[in-house]
Amino acid sequence: MSRVLLVARTELLRRVRSRAAIVTAFLAPLALGVVFGVLIGGANNLRFRLGVVDADRSELSRSFVDGLLQANGHRPPGAKSDNPVRFREVATVGAARHQVDDAKIDAALVIPAGFGAATQASRPTTLLVLRRPEQPVSGQVAQAVGGGLASGVERVDLSVQTVSSLQGRAPSPEVIAAARSLDAPLATSELAMGARQVSPLAFYGAAMAMVFLFFTVSFAARSLLAERHDGTLGRILATPTPAGAVVAGKVLGVCALAVAGFVTVWIATSVLFGAAWGDPLPVVVLILATVAALGGVSTFVCSLARTEQQADSYASAVTFVLALLGGNFIGPGNAPDLLRRVALFTPNGWALRAFTDVSADAAGLGRIVVPVLVLLAFAVGFGAIGLWRVRRGIEQ
């Protein structure tokens, strides 16, 4: 067995026996990825339960309420999920108040008695929205729904007034009813670009795996510093083993652990929580490239340290700075423009962008060539300087 593999195997064996390494490489990224994915991902996928009270019982109000209830099962073209707003008819205003207070519904839209008659006579009337103070968004959604009804009424009313002024008399009730049944000539529809649907669990799984990956790969340089202090490094170098083989073996061992940790997060979030990471081949390529890049940066950072404690401090500081700048703590698409630009100076920023592309757009290998090359440049650039510094430190 080559000396590099021998050192790598021993390093891996020691890391696997270390609780700290298991927590850092496997448990912490998985736990935080799931927590972030579920909590923050949930915030990005808001759902509302709205009540509708038909106190008017007119033909107009009835058709509106029926339309809303039918929309419960409606799925917009191109959307992967159901309508995020669910409607429920509530019998009375009092019942609606209770249900809002008891949080059985998020808000309620009340069509008051006399609504139909008022609209027929073109008299002003008001729709009522019930909501709890801490649920402003639900109230706004209910208002928007009411606004849709109001604009439909306004459209027909305007048409009736126009016809009246031209003919000198109001149109017949049949004509008005026919006008109400017509679809609006102008409507807005939301359509996401392409098939882009970012899986929060996949995003935060990758993001948290990267944060802890940096700690994991920093074990190599930290281990060398510890072994220099403990004398085992000297004992290794007293055998016919070059310093370069020791360094390479250490890096290989912790990178194997880091890859195993990342793959575990990938498989666990996919199998247990249904996270959609995308096509496996580009995911594997990205994991390897990310481990290499962060391994390179970590080796360089730790090569600046003279003691294991210093290396710990440097690794922690750089991890959090990179995570903040690279967008690991900010959900997909939520980063401000400046931060998105800054993220391109970090390896994790590039990696996250590529993971998001693979997850959201089912991007293949062709789409991730540039990010992978950038990651490899980080790996080679920082890694070469870091390894050179570590090796020189050992030989001196």
Added chain:
Amino acid sequence: MIDAALLQCVGLTRRFQERVAVDGVNFEIARGETYGLLGPNGAGKTTTISMVAGILRADAGTVTVDGEHITTGASPAKRRIGLVPQDIALYPDLTAIENLQFFGRLQSLDGPQLGERMAVVLDVVGLTDRAHDRIEDYSGGMKRRANIAVGLLHEPQLLILDEPTVGVDPQSRNQILESIEALGGAGLSVLYTTHYMEEAERLCDRVGIIDGGHIVAEGTRRELVARIGEHDRLHVEVAGDGEAFASASRAIGGVVEVHRTDGAVDIVADGAARILPAVVDAAETSGAQITGVEVREPDLEAVFLHLTGRALRD
């Protein structure tokens, strides 16, 4: 020069920034010889053996073992050397067997040969029953013995031991010294560093006295002691004005040397018993109180004191 020396160190020099830790050190070790590097902490012992073992690059000088140069790279001659560092240079989270397997494979041992050697060295250090325990579960003495086992694993021609008894209880210390005596008796060459004079006297065929990065004297115990003549050493522990007492002692007839150390005065003289009354008088007149007196035969401690003006444990 020793005929057919196993180890030859010529002009070994090493600086750390501006400080010269080892300065032009020369010594040789014959086959089957136990050689001691005796000196106080900071004398340059560990730096010297780090260069001998190929761990530390020498700024100048050469090391050859059996005619082959030792360098800091993957020098094949390193297989001829077994190193037992001062620290317990083992992985505490691995078992003794796993440590032996790792370091044995780095020395190109494998398969049945590795298994046989592991069994032998574990038997030598008395750890066969605990071979599958993790090092972190060993007592201090057991760790020391396991540390030695790794150094012996690949049957080196030269065993380097760097202060192997530091911090060891007396029982384990005696066990270790007996093991080293047995190894030397079996024909293994040993380079042994220590600041314990009695260990050097007990184990070593020859001793190099090192101080300030230089070997200030070298030879057998008899040769080194002969350097200061057949003088006795009077070790007088004093309270009060020790400096005045040391000055007064220098005027006593038959006194060859006087050295003031911490809380004591060492007097090298012809016939210690004869001058003892004069020493007591000198203490009284100089205002010092004698709290203890010991007459010592000439030893390496006296040689070191004679050569450097300092005690080994200063």
